[in-house]
Amino acid sequence: MTSRPGPVVVTGANSGFGLASVLRFAQRGWPTWGTVRSRAKANVLRDAARAAGVAELVHPLVLDVSDHDAVVARWKRLPDFYAVVNNAGFSALGAVEEVTAAEAKAQLDVNLVAPAVVSACALPAMRARGAGRIVMVSSIAGRAAVLPLNAWYHASKFGLEALSDVLRMEVAQFGVKVVVVEPGFFKTEIEHKAREAATEREAVEASPYRSAYHRMQQTAGLISSMAPPPDQVARTIVSAVESPRPRTRYLVGIDALAIAAANPLLPRAITDQVLRLVADLRG
Ligand SMILES: NC(=O)c1ccc[n+]([C@@H]2O[C@H](COP(=O)([O-])OP(=O)(O)OC[C@H]3O[C@@H](n4cnc5c(N)ncnc54)[C@H](OP(=O)(O)O)[C@@H]3O)[C@@H](O)[C@H]2O)c1
Numbered sequence: 001m002t003s004r005p006g007p008v009v010v011t012g013a014n015s016g017f018g019l020a021s022v023l024r025f026a027q028r029g030w031p032t033w034g035t036v037r038s039r040a041k042a043n044v045l046r047d048a049a050r051a052a053g054v055a056e057l058v059h060p061l062v063l064d065v066s067d068h069d070a071v072v073a074r075w076k077r078l079p080d081f082y083a084v085v086n087n088a089g090f091s092a093l094g095a096v097e098e099v100t101a102a103e104a105k106a107q108l109d110v111n112l113v114a115p116a117v118v119s120a121c122a123l124p125a126m127r128a129r130g131a132g133r134i135v136m137v138s139s140i141a142g143r144a145a146v147l148p149l150n151a152w153y154h155a156s157k158f159g160l161e162a163l164s165d166v167l168r169m170e171v172a173q174f175g176v177k178v179v180v181v182e183p184g185f186f187k188t189e190i191e192h193k194a195r196e197a198a199t200e201r202e203a204v205e206a207s208p209y210r211s212a213y214h215r216m217q218q219t220a221g222l223i224s225s226m227a228p229p230p231d232q233v234a235r236t237i238v239s240a241v242e243s244p245r246p247r248t249r250y251l252v253g254i255d256a257l258a259i260a261a262a263n264p265l266l267p268r269a270i271t272d273q274v275l276r277l278v279a280d281l282r283g
Contacts, residue, residue, distance in 0.1 A: 005082045005131060008241065009033040011065045011118060012088030014041035016188030017137060019048060020234035021085060026054035028238060033059045033078070035088065065114040066106070072121060080125035083133035083241045086115035091153040091190060093197040093216070095209040104152050111156035116163060123171065132176040133241045136164045137233075140184050140256040144263040146271070148279040149198070149209070149216055168248065179240040182260075184253030187227040195220050215280035228253070 008025050012018040013034025025032040026049065036042050042060035049058035063074050065088050092099060092107035119134050126132025141147060142157030161180060168178035185191075195217050202213035233252050240246045251257050263271070276282055 004030050006129065007031040007033060007079050007081050008083045008085065009035065009061070009078070009081050009118075009122070010085040010087055010237075011035045011114070013060070014044045016190060017183070017186070017230045017233045017237065018085075018087045019045065020230040021087065021237045022058060023048060023052045023054065024231075024234045024238045025241075026057040027052065028242070029057070030241075031057050031059070031079075033061050033081070035061045035063045035065055037064045038062065065118060066110045068109075068113065068117045071114070071117050075121035080129065081122050082126070082129070082131070083135065084118055084122045085135040085137065085237055085241075086118055087135075087137040087237075088114065089137065089156075089190070091150055091194045091197075093149055093153070093194045094201055095149055095207075095212070096151045098201065098204075098207065098209065099152055107152040107156050108159070111153070112159045112163065115160060116167075119167060123174075123176065126171075126176045127174040130175045132171075132174075133246070134164075134167065134171075134176065134178045135237055135240050136160055136178065136180045137237070138164070138180050138182050140182050140251065140253075140259050142180075142182060144259050146259065146263070146275060148275060148281055149212060165248075177246055178248075179246045180249045181233065181236055181240060182249060182251050182256055183233045183236075184251075184256030184259070185223050185227045186230045186233055186253065187224055188230055191220050191224045191227075209281075211280045215278075219278065 008030045010018050010022050013022045014036045022032050022034040034045050036045055042062055045060045049055045089111045092103050115136055138160045139157045141154050142161040145154045164178050164180045198213045198217045202210050236250050236252050251260055
C-alpha cells in the first residue's frame with residue numbers, strides 16, 4: 001500500500017455515503033476520522049470498521065457539524081488532515097409555505113454552512129502542507145430544482161455548488177483542490193428520514209399539501225426500492241481524493257447523468273407540468 005500524505009476526515013460517518021467512504025478510505029490505507037453525533041453512533045462506525053478489518057485506521061469523532069462553535073473549538077485538538085469530505089446532510093422536507101424559518105436555517109446550517117466551517121478549519125494545515133483536498137457531497141439536486149416539497153434541500157445544495165466554485169478559485173494557489181460530487185438517488189438513511197417527515201406533515205389535516213406529501217411517500221418508496229447501494233458514490237469520493245488531477249465535478253448514477261443532460265434542454269414550463277403531475281400538485 002502506498003504511503004498516504006496525511007489523514008482524512010469524513011463528516012456524517014455512521015451511515016450511507018459517509019460510512020461507505022470511511023471504510024473504503026481505510027481499506028485503501030488512509031488513516032480516517034469520521035464525525036458522528038453520539039457515542040452510540042460512534043459504536044456503529046467502530047463495529048463496521050471492525051467487521052471490515054480496518055478498526056486500527058478508523059477513528060470515530062463525536063462532533064455535530066451543525067454546532068459550528070464546537071467544530072472550531074474541537075479542531076484545535078485534531079490532526080492535520082490532508083483531505084476533508086463534507087458529507088453530513090439531510091433533507092428538510094416540506095412545502096415552502098409550511099417550513100418554518102427555524103427549520104430552513106437548520107437545513108442551511110448542516111448542508112451549507114457546516115461545509116464552509118469545516119473547510120475553513122482544515123485549510124491552515126493544508127496551506128502549510130502546500131496540498132490538500134476538499135470534497136463537497138452535493139447532489140443532482142444542486143443542479144436541477146426538480147423535487148417539489150424539497151425547496152430548502154435544493155437551496156442548500158445549489159448554495160453548496162456556488163460556495164465550492166468560489167472556494168476552489170480561492171485556494172488553488174495553496175495546492176488545495178475542491179471537488180464537488182453530485183449523486184443521483186442511492187439507498188441510504190436519508191430517504192427513510194424524509195419519508196418520516198412526509199408522514200408527519202401529511203398528518204396535519206389543515207395542510208393544503210396533504211396529497212402531495214402522500215404521493216411523495218409513495219414515489220420515494222418506489223425509487224428507494226430501485227436505488228443502488230452507496231458504494232459507487234464512496235468509490236467516487238475516494239478517487240476524488242486520490243486522483244492526481246481530479247475533475248471539479250463528478251455526477252454519480254444514471255439518473256444524475258440523465259437529469260443533468262435533460263434539464264437544460266427542456267423548457268421549464270414543461271418540466272413544471274410533468275413534475276406537478278408526478279407530485280400530485282395539480283389542484
Ligand atoms: N442518498 C441519496 O440519494 C443522496 C443523493 C444525493 C446527495 N446525497 C447527499 O449525501 C450526503 C450523505 O447522505 P446519505 O444519503 O448518506 O444519508 P444518511 O444515510 O442519512 O447519512 C447522513 C449523515 O449525515 C448526518 N446528519 C444528518 N443530519 C445531520 C445534522 N442535523 N447534523 C449533523 N449531521 C447530520 C447523519 O447523522 P445522523 O445519523 O446522526 O442523523 C449521517 O451521518 C448528504 O449530504 C446528502 O444530501 C444523498
